[in-house]
């Protein structure tokens with residue numbers, strides 16, 4: 281038998297049509313695929329004991345002949361038992377197997393076997409229970425460091441071990457799985473070739489530490505981890521260059537006079553982090569190539585102000601700007617901010633689907649009379665055109681797809697693009713999910729913010745919480761009450777606005793409260809929000825609608841009901857609505873039954889930290905990358921071996937290397953096959969995004 285990387289698994293011994301369908305369903309079709317199904321654990325079954333040494337319970341590897349094997353009838357139906365004894369030069373030990381009656385016929389009295397299993401004490405006697413049993417000459421499951429695999433369909437660890445053995449015995453791995461990574465990089469980190477790494481991981485041999493294997497910290501593991509990161513980062517670098525390699529057609533003047541103007545516009549001085557980010561943006565906006573930058577910063581860290589300054593530069597240079605937000609409430613809020621800052625010098629307009637005179641606004645935007653348009657999805661409608669777009673800004677970009685981002689960019693000719701997010705994403709995840717964007721981070725809050733203290737309490741404390749809230753309202757406080765549901769549900773055990781929410785409003789009667797959720801009409805929402813912002817409404821009873829971007833500095837209290845229903849990042853987002861003024865703020869999270877440890881852990885972290893990046897790191901550890909960005913559609917590639925949390929140092933290295941390699945790739949013939957593969961994937965991704 282001669283196997284290649286492309287051999288279908290169905291051609292392997294032990295794989296029939298049924299199994300191969302199961303494997304295909306799990307994503308494994310070819311030998312190549314299966315080779316990347318790595319053991320998740322290793323057991324050290326190397327040290328051979330002798331029967332005479334077995335004096336207590338524990339795991340043992342023993343070798344010897346098997347004698348007096350016989351089936352024993354059991355009363356329980358469907359159960360069978362085989363008894364026998366293992367004999368070596370030092371003594372003999374009883375062995376018991378359940379439900380393996382065939383052993384009696386298979387075992388030969390002359391052969392030496394390796395047995396691995398647990399010795400237990402029963403009625404003062406020691407016996408070996410259900411050990412693995414195989415001829416010592418061809419031991420696969422004992423007598424070595426044994427790889428343990430996650431099952432694939434009905435194929436368990438043992439079956440997979442046999443399959444891997446079959447494959448490795450019949451394949452020329454070095455030629456079948458050639459290593460495409462630049463060899464000088466592998467050498468510089470002392471990493472083995474792909475083939476060597478795979479052999480080591482499936483058949484660990486020689487002086488290799490089982491601990492290192494189990495920690496995924498062998499050079500073989502690191503070769504695969506680095507390789508996965510490197511390929512993706514190379515792909516993202518290619519993708520980025522597809523988008524940014526053509527010169528832009530507009531120019532930004534951003535010299536001393538502009539800096540002075542920015543200084544005059546600002547009612548306060550920028551934090552060090554804001555200054556650093558503005559300098560990064562300036563670098564991009566004055567470069568001949570388009571900016572493609574993601575600005576991350578916790579809620580209230582002052583991203584909008586930075587975006588406003590960048591927009592001012594574009595307007596001052598004679599171009600137009602657009603600013604797109606995910607909801608009308610936010611668009612209106614941003615419009616007010618931008619109008620206040622820029623309105624005296626520039627023509628700023630709000631364009632949403634409820635704006636009056638939309639067709640006039642669109643006409644003026646197309647004619648270049650409106651210099652800055654703030655709006656929602658309305659901005660990317662086909663009927664909207666922008667005469668000379670210099671800078672497009674997208675707020676809360678995770679609410680938009682890449683296709684929508686492209687539509688906005690396409691309103692101009694290679695405009696500069698700044699996307700913002702208040703959902704802090706750990707750097708490792710950002711480099712993966714948004715690796716084609718340049719990253720800026722504001723990691724510092726403006727001065728004068730008061731801290732938020734957070735309490736997490738069980739439902740039994742609810743009466744006390746609302747008594748406390750009432751007292752605070754009596755003293756003039758304003759509060760958000762957040763519920764996961766609008767209506768009570770039979771299926772979901774969680775508090776609802778129309779259920780518990782109404783009871784609570786009753787409880788707080790005398791203080792004006794209003795309800796806000798996804799089914800409220802647009803007019804109601806706008807009215808309630810502005811009355812809450814003005815301090816007329818004291819209590820806002822809402823769903824997560826209040827999550828994004830709302831800025832009401834005088835609201836200092838938030839009570840979150842059924843807090844266990846929310847993800848950690850979402851809780852953090854919600855909490856960001858308070859702590860925006862000079863008064864200290866309090867967030868109380870009331871939870872119901874905590875079904876899992878990770879739920880309890882989530883709330884614990886929530887209570888212990890208000891640092892968005894710290895919270896996001898913890899969330900990534902608990903939930904994994906796909907979930908953190910809102911399930912699989914997030915476009916975060918799932919790695920086979922690499923782990924964004926544990927291996928983030930390799931990610932940084934791989935990113936740097938990938939970018940350098942791409943820069944020098946013109947002179948490197950040896951990189952052709954790798955780049956061809958990567959470019960194909962990058963173009964596919966590019967088109968998929970562009971096509972929506």
Ligand code: ADP
Nearest residue numbers: 548549550551578579580581582583584585726
């Ligand atoms: P974000 O968009 O990141 O949520 P904003 O730009 O809306 O944050 O800023 C939040 C609040 O902080 C706003 O009221 C803004 O005017 C104020 N602010 C921003 N930067 C500063 C600063 N450097 N000094 C003082 N206040 C600031």
Ligand code: MG
Nearest residue numbers: 580584702829
């Ligand atoms: Mg914001």
